[in-house]
Amino acid sequence: MTFVFGMDGGASKSVSIVADTKGNVLSRVESGPSNYHNIGKEKAKEAIEHAVQRAIEASRTKIAEFEVACLGLAGMDSQTSYNVLYGIISDIKVFRKVMLLNDAEIGLGGATGCRHGIVVNAGTGAVAFGMNQRGEKGRSGGWGYLIGDEGSAYDVSRRALMAAAKAHDGRGEPTLLLPMIMEALSLGQFEQIIELLYHKEMSPEALASLAPVVFEAAQKRDKVSQEILECAGEELGLVAIAVARALGMESEECEVAPIGGMFRPHTLLYKSFARVLRKHAPDCRLIKPIFEPAVGAVLLALKEAGVEFTDLLMERIGQSLKGRVTTCGLKNGSIPCNSIL
């Protein structure tokens, strides 16, 4: 029997899956972050090796080698990062063949079951990735928290802090964000935010964790928060549309899968995201992802191993995953983007 390994290596956690080439998922384990941009090369290597070992152990199978390993890693965004990560991975001897992809690409693989379409991933960061019927690929966004990731949890949190600072100064409108952020961060005075941000060096992930406060304030009809979320939704719509245009998909029936923690249903963010799609790509359909990104990595590894994609194979993957995955639905419910508005 031959095996494949799929991994979704993120900034806050990693998910690893071992499957055989018949589509039986043998294990799924979660482990620590593996984004080398944040934790460095050495720790990233350790994190990946640790994840592989745990996934093999959990599979209760004697695996000496994986036919194909597909790793979708956050931070795989340039030739330089590819070279760095390839150096890390080539030291791991259990992989016969390695595919190193950006995490957005495995996101698309999982969301659509390896079909063409566009995935928009909005978590701590934000990026869109697409593939058209001709197999051409494109991406947009994902330039990181300093100069991009518009619409991400980091971006929304940062805008919320700016709005709170402006309200504090009397420069901006009063907003619930000021007291709510102070409470969330246990600040007696808002000025203490400076100590927290610049001295205690709050990580981008820690800062991004303020996003739920913005959703909560918006629900309480805070106008400033509502505007931040609407703006974030528009930005996420724009990253999707940029990919659709680059791949000639904006005027065809195209599936768009929003994934990541920022796409909570029924929020202003979700609605303004859908509004931008409807305006610029009216024939696209918003889909609920079939599988989580780590399964996308497994599917891409199976494809690379020459395994034929039959209904039976997909069903077997879905069945053997049951009870292991909680984040995604297993049914592909496709809806036109304007039905949300």
Added chain:
Amino acid sequence: MTFVFGMDGGASKSVSIVADTKGNVLSRVESGPSNYHNIGKEKAKEAIEHAVQRAIEASRTKIAEFEVACLGLAGMDSQTSYNVLYGIISDIKVFRKVMLLNDAEIGLGGATGCRHGIVVNAGTGAVAFGMNQRGEKGRSGGWGYLIGDEGSAYDVSRRALMAAAKAHDGRGEPTLLLPMIMEALSLGQFEQIIELLYHKEMSPEALASLAPVVFEAAQKRDKVSQEILECAGEELGLVAIAVARALGMESEECEVAPIGGMFRPHTLLYKSFARVLRKHAPDCRLIKPIFEPAVGAVLLALKEAGVEFTDLLMERIGQSLKGRVTTCGLKNGSIPCNSIL
């Protein structure tokens, strides 16, 4: 003879001045940065001690003690930072009495010759500080590069990088900023910006040094750059207005001094800044600063030492500074803010 010491401790350099209580400036030296937020406590202490020593040497005077030392330090923005900096300064034994102020406050002292008014300082960061006729003080902005400093060189540079990334993705309008930034940073491909920003850890100061590129692109009629500068000017207008409102100065004749590298005359930034002032505080007048901030520190130290502010004193300071200061005019040319438009 008794002496005072004034210092403008910034993020990129520091300026120290020694004067006697008759208003004779005995020395003016420039030295390295002293913002403890950036370089740490130990180095900040060393930097201040070094500056004091050099200023004494350059004065060619035997000075065992300063009657008053007034230090205006970037990063003096909360009780915590006051306590940290007070700990540093109290170890320096040549100061009989120490005044520790935010650098914006000495900026106002220098710009107006210790009179009431508002100073807006837009360099790497951006902050406004004001004092009304009743001696009440207020500030706005200056929350640092992560959540504030709107209108600063950092903010403008960051927006330029975001616009370049959007143009690269096809999300945003084409802009000259993309090729011009690539040239300024010697990037063969724009994707290399990720390596530069996140791995080589470009400092906020280094990132802020892209601001001149934006001014240049705007002069070449690049629409995206023009919008960034107009928006920056508006933000700087808002920090000034917030201070004016807080101090009840928006409906009285009030002098506003724009200082720092972002206020180049005849630019869109300057014009949109003046436009906001005219709209919200029509009786304010834009002034050219009389003295640089380090002289403001000296003036505040002299005031604290009980020295009377006569025309003779001010003239003596101006005369004895000649040839030492190049950054500011010595004449106070006041103009109504709407004459700029």
